[in-house]
Amino acid sequence: MPIDPDNDAAPRQRRGHGRVTLRDVAAAAGVTAITVSRYLRQPGVVAPATADAIQAALSATGYVPNKQAGVLASGRGSIVAALVPNLAHSIFAETLQGLSRKLEAAGLELLVAATGYSLEREEAQIRALLGWAPRALVVTGRHHTPGALKLLREAHDGGCTVVEMWDLHARRQNGFAQVGFSHRAAGRRMAEHLLARGHRRLAYVDSAVEGDDRARERGDGFVAAAQAAGAEVRRLTAPAGEPITAGRAVPGLLRTAERPPTACALANDHLACGALLGAQALGLRVPDDLALLGFGDFELAAHLAPGLTTLAPPRREIGERAATLLLAEPDPAAVPERVVVDCPLVLRGSS
């Protein structure tokens, strides 16, 4: 414990924040800062004796590297930023969990923000997040404001991998890496399943949440496929509010029609589970009087009686694949990858 010889003069204009720096460690180890810096990154390059001294100094001081300084000096950051509509939705929460796990293994950190399904907020958040010079930026969906698109392009050109997840462009329109599936096709598949079961009067129920482009596109695909098959198809929006409760009200809404649909697909499993419960409360038999089809394969879906037939997007996998993508793509000139994940139909009793 050498006494600090520097504590005499009147305290002038110090700016430091009191934390232990590389120089403190270096002084304690009897070397200069750069040697400690090297040891930290490639322990092999310093002499064994030096390594020991540095190691000792490191634990004696409790040094925590300042990453801002590191990024600023090296230009290589370890932050990945991810934007999802909502952190609480099980779909995105699981995707983030998958992403997070893979990033942690690679020594990267995850900065998150929720857009609330607003493209304007998304743009503002992209702008804010890019300030951290992230190694990669993962966004949800393929629709963005022109301003956001511009920011993403510049980021991409600047070496920041951009990944769009949960959705796909038919033709890599934006020029970013993608991992997801076609929601139009998913909607078509939903309709085709019900048509194959012999239904000719169908309905698609949107959620009251605005801005969910993917759910909307599933509806578009559903309606298109139903019409192409010459079936009757209606589209309605669930009541606002807590989604299972909203779903409960759906069968009642459906019955008011003159020729009520015999099968109904819903924007998500919460709504669909609600609809199942609501139908039963009305004395309707599912699937005989009303077949029901959900989206998401939430845990609940398998445990109702009858079980809910639904589409099962690989929530976790999307996050993991996004991680793999951004981990593997250091070459900005390479053509961004397009990973198509499967979204299988899980057949249960409700259809």
Add this chain to the structure above:
Amino acid sequence: MPIDPDNDAAPRQRRGHGRVTLRDVAAAAGVTAITVSRYLRQPGVVAPATADAIQAALSATGYVPNKQAGVLASGRGSIVAALVPNLAHSIFAETLQGLSRKLEAAGLELLVAATGYSLEREEAQIRALLGWAPRALVVTGRHHTPGALKLLREAHDGGCTVVEMWDLHARRQNGFAQVGFSHRAAGRRMAEHLLARGHRRLAYVDSAVEGDDRARERGDGFVAAAQAAGAEVRRLTAPAGEPITAGRAVPGLLRTAERPPTACALANDHLACGALLGAQALGLRVPDDLALLGFGDFELAAHLAPGLTTLAPPRREIGERAATLLLAEPDPAAVPERVVVDCPLVLRGSS
């Protein structure tokens, strides 16, 4: 568009990353960097004409501030780091959503990581996250490794607000701000409810997930209260695996006992919902043959028949309060606050 006079000499040792800097903006606006810097932080302090010129230069260049540089120079960061066991668990996902929303409003960004209920991983993550010199660090629970505790203390002393959420110390043992409730007391309340209903043979079912200290403490409180009342009480662990499925198996396990319990509390609502379904599959009447009590008030709980009686922790509120706490506490000398949130019993049909 003045032509760059600096493009002749052989490219020597440039380090920049090509992005637009404050100096580029300043040059375009005919001022120096500091003036632009000032304008960005307090638009009012520059002359109106200058402001216009800067504004024009800003949008012409598409400037995105480099936050690393800003933090390094100012010592004031805008990152908040949060550690939860799992990003996908609805409990924590909602807390993060609440936190995120409030932080966004305050212009702060959220760095997250999942500990997987491992205190060792938590320590490693705290170390990594502290490197970003976060303004605040939000951790889950009050139990930490000695190393983690040391890091948290140092961070706290260095001006980083530390918030422990979801749990409380009886006596601010760690010295950090807290927002949560006593899980022992919650467990006691669960037992007392069942005792008040006349049950004398109780059971508490832990989840198979290891490291959930809070669930364990609820169990401790439950057992203690039951024993204090002179009731019979058993404690068992649910099977591993997907929680609703695991819960389904619980009533069967309970029945193997010589004098089976008449009431059972479970570590979480997923397990409890499973138990409810499992009991019904066995022909048991709920609550007459077996009363069931959950924890969490997951959406599903209200929609089973009978509804699941459960404890409803204010998931979202905990995140919001944590945000309020860390937003309000710039004074490191102040005594950290201790926010006790309510965790009400929601009475439904299962008990």
Add this chain to the structure above:
DNA sequence: ATGAAAGCGCTAACAT
């Protein structure tokens, strides 16, 4: 195997 000098992009402290 180690060090010296310079600089990443920004802002705090002094000017003026």
Add this chain to the structure above:
DNA sequence: ATGTTAGCGCTTTCAT
């Protein structure tokens, strides 16, 4: 109201 200077903590070059 604007500019100059120095420096945040680290890593890059370029020596030795």
